[in-house]
Amino acid sequence: MSKIKFELEFPIHASPTMLYQYFSSPSALGEWFADNVNSRGVMYTFMWDGVEEEAKRLANKNDERTRFKWVEDEDPNSYFEFRIQIDAITKDVSLIVTDFAEEDEIEEAKLLWENQIGELKQTIGA
Numbered sequence: 001m002s003k004i005k006f007e008l009e010f011p012i013h014a015s016p017t018m019l020y021q022y023f024s025s026p027s028a029l030g031e032w033f034a035d036n037v038n039s040r041g042v043m044y045t046f047m048w049d050g051v052e053e054e055a056k057r058l059a060n061k062n063d064e065r066t067r068f069k070w071v072e073d074e075d076p077n078s079y080f081e082f083r084i085q086i087d088a089i090t091k092d093v094s095l096i097v098t099d100f101a102e103e104d105e106i107e108e109a110k111l112l113w114e115n116q117i118g119e120l121k122q123t124i125g126a
Helices: 016-024 026-032 103-124
Strands: 004-011 036-040 043-048 051-061 065-070 080-086 093-101
Touching: 004 103, 016 026, 016 065, 016 080, 016 093, 016 103, 026 036, 026 043, 026 103, 093 103
Parallel strands: none
Antiparallel strands: 004 093, 036 043, 043 051, 051 065, 065 080, 080 093
16 A cells, blocks of 8 residues: 655745754754664664664755665655755745655654644754
C-alpha cells in the first residue's frame, strides 16, 4: 500500500540561516528532533529511547531545505523534508514539513510533527 503525501506549514520567527542549521546538522537535530543524531556522510542515525532509525539524506540545499528517506521504509516514493519558505512581501519565514503516511495514520503523523516543531520553536526561542 502506498503512502499519502502531506505538508504542514509552521510560521517560525527566526532567520532562515539559523533555522536551516536546526534541520541540517546532526547535533542540532539532536536538540529537538531525536534524543541523539549521528551521521556518516549522507547516512544519519536517529535515536529515541534507545531505538535507532537510519535515514539517508537525499537532498540538501543551504539555507533552504533538507530531505531524508528512512532506510526501513519500503515505499520507494516516500521521504520527509524540511523546507524554508519566505513570503516575498512580508518576509515572514515558515518551515514546510513534507512527509508520507498510511491513510489511517495521517492525523497521528500530523500531531507528531506539531509536537516536534513545538520542540524546535522552544529550542530556538521562536
